[in-house]
Amino acid sequence: MAEEVKKRAFSGVQPTGKVTLGNYLGAIRNWTPLQEQYDCLFCVVDLHSLTVAQVPAELRKNTLELVALYIACGIDPEKSALFIQSHVHEHTELAWILDTIAYVGELNRMTQFKDKSRKHADNINMGLMNYPVLMASDILLYQAQYVPVGKDQVQHVELTRDLAERFNARYSDTFVVPECLLSKSGSSIKSLQEPTAKMSKSDPNENGYISLSDDIDTIRRKLRRAVTDSDTDAHCVRHSADKPGVSNLLNIYSLCSGTSIAEAERLFEGKGYGVFKDAVADAVISVLQPIQAEQKRLLGDKAYLEAVLKRGADKASCIAQKTLAKVYRKVGLIPQIR
Ligand code: TRP
Numbered sequence: 001m002a003e004e005v006k007k008r009a010f011s012g013v014q015p016t017g018k019v020t021l022g023n024y025l026g027a028i029r030n031w032t033p034l035q036e037q038y039d040c041l042f043c044v045v046d047l048h049s050l051t052v053a054q055v056p057a058e059l060r061k062n063t064l065e066l067v068a069l070y071i072a073c074g075i076d077p078e079k080s081a082l083f084i085q086s087h088v089h090e091h092t093e094l095a096w097i098l099d100t101i102a103y104v105g106e107l108n109r110m111t112q113f114k115d116k117s118r119k120h121a122d123n124i125n126m127g128l129m130n131y132p133v134l135m136a137s138d139i140l141l142y143q144a145q146y147v148p149v150g151k152d153q154v155q156h157v158e159l160t161r162d163l164a165e166r167f168n169a170r171y172s173d174t175f176v177v178p179e180c181l182l183s184k185s186g187s188s189i190k191s192l193q194e195p196t197a198k199m200s201k202s203d204p205n206e207n208g209y210i211s212l213s214d215d216i217d218t219i220r221r222k223l224r225r226a227v228t229d230s231d232t233d234a235h236c237v238r239h240s241a242d243k244p245g246v247s248n249l250l251n252i253y254s255l256c257s258g259t260s261i262a263e264a265e266r267l268f269e270g271k272g273y274g275v276f277k278d279a280v281a282d283a284v285i286s287v288l289q290p291i292q293a294e295q296k297r298l299l300g301d302k303a304y305l306e307a308v309l310k311r312g313a314d315k316a317s318c319i320a321q322k323t324l325a326k327v328y329r330k331v332g333l334i335p336q337i338r
Helices: 021-037 058-073 090-099 106-108 111-119 126-141 151-171 217-223 244-257 259-266 273-299 302-331
Strands: 007-013 039-044 083-084 144-151 179-182
Touching: 007 021, 007 126, 007 273, 021 039, 021 144, 021 217, 021 244, 021 273, 039 302, 058 273, 058 302, 083 302, 090 217, 090 302, 106 126, 106 151, 111 126, 111 151, 126 244, 126 302, 151 179, 151 259, 179 244, 179 273, 217 273, 244 259, 244 273
Parallel strands: 007 039, 007 144, 039 083, 144 179
Antiparallel strands: none
């Protein structure tokens, strides 16, 4: 019964290869506690990934790896629905209906569309422009109240709210109007090479980010090479606005070790950057190693992963079908007699 009153949360991640330490600390890790509070659906949004060129075999591999990673990071398939977007066909069907109320002008203004158009100038396809409508469909299909995302997705959730309100106004109350759930901690992990920019998996400089699949040596090497600050206070491990490099490393250290920033500053007082960076590496490794081991174990158990995905898609479909049927009826489509 308690199940019935829980509010719903929905989030998705694209299976585009690398997941960074920033994604983990800023997003995925914060989803684990949400499972107690909300009825959660976590989706691997494979259809979204097709908006930029993919190698089919790699997309398949990345999709399964991401599913295993979600579980290794603490998403519990007994509590949450974990599923693949393309397994629930209602996502694209609702996207079409939402397309008919979305304006070209508002999609054209989306920051991510503009960025990606610049980055993939040879492939500005309709899907890239339509991306936020498919995302709105993901969320609205499940009548989700909350959408845990990073700051970069806030604009898309706002568009989702606009579309929900527009549909509700035109066809009567149908969709829950969702809200972003921004995580307080860790949402601002920066690049190791350019500590004023976000840590991003699409950074052409691989030393800028730590990928959750990096091995121990790579993690150590990347952290040793991390940019620190050459101010008058050189070699002083202190969190401050004029020391973006060191502050970022302190954030990472604090989140990975559970030590407060102040405590960490005390711990590394007078120790110099070399010692500090090695300690950051140890803290990161202690978090990532068990996740990597569990992900590997899960990938060796295909039968289990398939069962999880089937259960997740079954649960998701059940909700999605209801919403889509309601939407089809409201816009004037005649239900098929079965
Ligand atoms: N656009 C999101 C991103 O790139 C991924 C995504 C797709 C998503 N559909 C979603 C996130 C629905 C939250 C809810 O990160």
